[in-house]
Amino acid sequence: MMYARGHPEDYNYWAKFTGDNRWTYENVLPYFKKSENFECVDELDAETSKYHAKNGPLTVRYADYKGLAHHILKAAKEFQYPTIDYNTEFPQGFAVIQNTFQNNGFRMGTFQAFLKPIRNTRPNLTIHKFSLVHKVLFEEGTNKVIGVEYSRHGKVKIAYAKKEVILSAGAINSPKILMLSGIGPKEHLESLNIDVKLDSPGVGKNLQDHIGTFIGPFIMNDTVSYHPDRDLTLSMFLDFWLRGKGVLNTVGSDASGFVSSSRAVELGEKHWPDIQIITTGYAVSDSLEKGFEKAFNFKPNVLQKYYDKAKGKDSFHLVPILNRPVTRGEILLKSTDPAEHPLIDPKYFNDESDLKTFAESIRLSVNFIENSKTFQALDARLIDTPFPGCEKHKLRTDAYYECYARHFSQTIWHYSGTCAMGKEGSKDAVLNSQLEVIGVENLRVMDASVMPTVVSANTNAACIMIGELGADLVKQKHEKSKVNENVKIDREEL
Ligand SMILES: Cc1cc2nc3c(=O)[nH]c(=O)nc-3n(C[C@H](O)[C@H](O)[C@H](O)COP(=O)(O)OP(=O)(O)OC[C@H]3O[C@@H](n4cnc5c(N)ncnc54)[C@H](O)[C@@H]3O)c2cc1C
Numbered sequence: 001m002m003y004a005r006g007h008p009e010d011y012n013y014w015a016k017f018t019g020d021n022r023w024t025y026e027n028v029l030p031y032f033k034k035s036e037n038f039e040c041v042d043e044l045d046a047e048t049s050k051y052h053a054k055n056g057p058l059t060v061r062y063a064d065y066k067g068l069a070h071h072i073l074k075a076a077k078e079f080q081y082p083t084i085d086y087n088t089e090f091p092q093g094f095a096v097i098q099n100t101f102q103n104n105g106f107r108m109g110t111f112q113a114f115l116k117p118i119r120n121t122r123p124n125l126t127i128h129k130f131s132l133v134h135k136v137l138f139e140e141g142t143n144k145v146i147g148v149e150y151s152r153h154g155k156v157k158i159a160y161a162k163k164e165v166i167l168s169a170g171a172i173n174s175p176k177i178l179m180l181s182g183i184g185p186k187e188h189l190e191s192l193n194i195d196v197k198l199d200s201p202g203v204g205k206n207l208q209d210h211i212g213t214f215i216g217p218f219i220m221n222d223t224v225s226y227h228p229d230r231d232l233t234l235s236m237f238l239d240f241w242l243r244g245k246g247v248l249n250t251v252g253s254d255a256s257g258f259v260s261s262s263r264a265v266e267l268g269e270k271h272w273p274d275i276q277i278i279t280t281g282y283a284v285s286d287s288l289e290k291g292f293e294k295a296f297n298f299k300p301n302v303l304q305k306y307y308d309k310a311k312g313k314d315s316f317h318l319v320p321i322l323n324r325p326v327t328r329g330e331i332l333l334k335s336t337d338p339a340e341h342p343l344i345d346p347k348y349f350n351d352e353s354d355l356k357t358f359a360e361s362i363r364l365s366v367n368f369i370e371n372s373k374t375f376q377a378l379d380a381r382l383i384d385t386p387f388p389g390c391e392k393h394k395l396r397t398d399a400y401y402e403c404y405a406r407h408f409s410q411t412i413w414h415y416s417g418t419c420a421m422g423k424e425g426s427k428d429a430v431l432n433s434q435l436e437v438i439g440v441e442n443l444r445v446m447d448a449s450v451m452p453t454v455v456s457a458n459t460n461a462a463c464i465m466i467g468e469l470g471a472d473l474v475k476q477k478h479e480k481s482k483v484n485e486n487v488k489i490d491r492e493e494l
Helices: 008-018 025-035 069-078 110-115 170-180 186-191 234-243 262-266 288-296 302-310 352-370 398-407 460-478
Strands: 036-038 058-062 093-096 098-100 131-138 145-152 155-160 165-167 215-220 255-259 275-280 314-322 330-332 343-345 443-445
Touching: 008 025, 025 036, 025 460, 058 110, 069 093, 069 255, 069 352, 131 165, 131 170, 145 165, 165 170, 170 330, 215 302, 215 352, 255 352, 262 352, 275 352, 288 302, 314 352, 352 398, 443 460
Parallel strands: 036 058, 165 443
Antiparallel strands: 058 098, 093 255, 131 145, 145 155, 215 314, 255 275, 275 314, 330 343
16 A cells, blocks of 8 residues: 655644644654554665654555656656655655555555454454444443444344443444444434434534546557556566565555645645645556446446547556545435445535646646656657547646546545544534543544544555554553453454
8 A cells, every 4th residue: 555644734733723732743753653664765864764663563665666656756856846755744746655565565454564463462352353333332321431332243242341442433434333323413313313412513524535536648659658458477477476576566656746736835835735646657458447437437438438549558647636625525324224334425626626726736747747858758648539528628728627627536535534633612523632532431533534634645654643642542541540340341252
């Protein structure tokens, strides 16, 4: 997975928003370092060790296959964008992507890094796979949380908590569980006949996501892109399976730029980039449109029409992403059935300036390729087929880019903010700055939903940091308190 922590200003803003300096960049940085095993360099020098560490369980390294990264960094310099490490206090710039990989070259997620190594060794850890949490349970007549109700293999069960319950079901499901427990916006809960335990208007609100698009394909008269139909060989599979190396050791993206839009500049935030541009150096293969069709829910044949002329040629895409959206969406319950997915309404582009800024990010991406000597030397140019539905607009105009954004943009899967922490007493704060649900006892949330504003980069690293910092908050609270050994814990053989 791409490893990007976000900009220092993201965290300084959280600290200001919550009134708690625990969340400043300076104070969260040790928690990023705690989990990291940074292998992008052999040795950490004094400057690098300010930001990176070697001993954590999460391995961060460059992919073996770097695709077009070299060309991208060269072109970036033409536009005065320096080569940066975007996991430091970075300005606008471009970088080869840092990723979380296992030693065998496969992706390293939180399971491989944190859970797998200890899952059979900790007497105080019980994992119930195949379980669906329905709701949290309260001590009769109080706002004290005592456990959760969940179902497993068709049976409804209860797990009681010795100290507290921590929800980490993600930005879609943590608010869902809270609402099913009677914690949420009163009118919405009443409309579903849920007993309101706590009117907490912010639950499910403040949904943020990064929206992105694939702009391209940029066609080239050179064989520098990776063309799966042409280049994929058996030896590449062997290289990967046996050594974890080669073209298949990649997350599919080579380089990433962080740049500031005119909106950020107007707000005096030029130093806090709000646009990310990820580059993907693989060409349009025969199967690309089918993959995109499925992943992004396109109507049949739309992409076939668009990509037809690119087939068989060297090409690539850029992926501009709106990293600091103004728009806020929401999560609502569809029903009281815990197995039913909630309603997710991201309301992308509800704020007009989001659309304008996103269209600007597409324009920037096209200019970056077409106006750089590096890519001109490869004869790289945007395909001249207009995107279906946008034919009436002239290519390379703002109107065309806005149309492109409306027709071909998708989630970057960075949902967050739906149980946001904030100042106690503020109407929309769901959690206090110690991640405790305001208004009830013994209940915390630790996942992407706690972010007041989504970080301006990929969200996984920030979620891990939230877990690390949250774990310390729990330890600090309970260090001196005695565990009530009399409570029941529902344990069973796995
Ligand atoms: C396709 C994709 C690609 C991504 N790529 C990257 C990337 O390259 N880099 C990056 O930084 N970020 C990436 N992200 C984003 C990143 O994965 C998320 O931001 C991060 O995982 C969020 O962590 P979380 O703890 O909030 O939620 P999650 O990781 O979603 O964890 C929530 C967990 O709770 C479980 N759960 C939910 N409801 C219940 C319930 N009722 N009962 C029991 N269990 C429940 C879920 O099964 C899940 O295991 C990607 C996301 C997706 C979907």
